[in-house]
Amino acid sequence: MTSIEERLADAYRSAAETVAPGSLRPLGELSAVISPRHDSARARRHANRVRFRLIAPIAAATAMACVAVALAVAGNSGPAGQRGTGATATLPGDTPVASPPYFIGLYSDPGNDLFSDLAVYNAATGAVVTDLASRTQGLTFTAVAATASSTEFLAAAEPISDGGIGCGATVYAVKLTAAGRLASLSALRGAPHPGYISGLKVSADGRALAMESGPCYVRGRGSWPPRVELLSLADGRARRWTPGGPTVIPYLGSLSSDGRSLAFSNLVGEGSSNGVNDGAARIVRVSAKNGSLTAAARVVVPGSRSPPHGVESVALSPDGAVLYACSRRAATAAGYHYSAVLAAYHAANGRLIRVLGSWNSDQFPCELAMAPSGDYVLVTNLFTAPEPYAYRVNLSTGHAEPVGRALVPGRAPGDRDPSMIAW
């Protein structure tokens, strides 16, 4: 042990001994003094998200070579309980409503970001309509996606094992009743089963699935980075790209309705040994070659190499013509360091169309959840109670309506909001 290591160990011991044996409060006894974390218990969502993206990558083991074969052989039979007829996808395809009544979200147990449950929320009030935890024992959810139907969603989950995220992800079709209750939850046949899924999107026509996924994690053996796939559920064809360099940890934004364009962002400054994100918004087309994600994708909104400024979340209009990006900028009001700006850009050339809204907030990252119709977007992950959980922005007018707080079941306002939502 070197000198600095010995000094460090000695200092740790001395600090640890400031907590004397027998001096702890009994379990369950509240503190007499409210600690700072109780003043604002928010701001976990960025950690949640990053955690899943950094836990998932260390997961590793089996290959996904069987995926393409499985897809080709099995085809897809659609959501819950619907038996497929051959190779055609049967995901919901009814005309999307402008502003769906519910969104679904992932939430974590108090004090632990590792395991996430699923809940249904009222998109107008943010109130919990249904907590699905009791129906999903033994699973931890890692990603959600909205279909064109206002009552059908997709969710990726893994079995819980070994005190951590398990091995073998499944995409589930989550079907709700008109009242927002769970009608059915069943594996989406034809979807692949990678080790983990950290990002999931589906096209409005239900024929394409975008996934950020990787192999299993088994006892410390793993690989990084995950890969981004664009899968045709109709015929099993797939494009696969490997993140790296300035796109090393991508965040999937949305697919165009025809499933041919995938918009994604990456938080500037996040990285691994394979590179550091540049904070740009990009679009990758299904026609791009397999291989490097950076090479296959086209930059639409340039990033910034100076954290925290950069694009944090994106959404693509159903026709793929307009890219909506939420970017970090300097604050415009005292008391804040930063603001989040929602703006629309031409997807073809990156030209700014208009700024739709701006919110002073020091919380990261801004997240967008677009209604399948492309008329509205929920802007969230920025606000602390008692402020609204999100704003519903009319993408034609820029008018922003506050959405009441979305609470994790059984928790106090602002304590633990959903870490990822699909609307």
Added chain:
Amino acid sequence: MTAPDARHLADSPAAAADGAAPEGLVSDLFQEHALSLVRLAVLLTGDRASAEDIVQDAFLGLQRALPRLRGTDNALPYLRVSVVNGCRSVQRSRVRASRRDIQPAPLVWSAEAAAIASEERRAVLSAVAALPQRAREVLAFRFFLGMPDADIAKALGVSRGTVSSTASRALATLARQLKEQP
């Protein structure tokens, strides 16, 4: 180095039992590991009150999560992750509080707290506190808990190589900074 707390966390009879959670398991685990976990949280936050809150939260979360953990040997990994996440939340809350001119409690290694007599030790801990969050976590797991890099990687959700390189850089930074101090 000696790491008694680490051994407690790694090899507990309560944690070795497998299968369904027995009655009183959380209480037993609390009796056995709360001290070590609070001490870990103190090292990561510098704040005794927050550290106790974090550990209380972790055990309450464990109570809820036990049915899904499929075996009590998963309880300690769960608790460790809970504590680390709780410490991260405290750090973020502290940053926001400082922007609003809210004075947090003095850190245990500050002279103001007068909890650690040795100036040398306070200097080391202050230098550690200036390191990036992940570096602080890696150092605490390695030099306080005495965990091997593979276990640290699993607990922190990063690769083993990241643990190794983070520790190496952090130690180099510490050595540089502490040498410069009078």
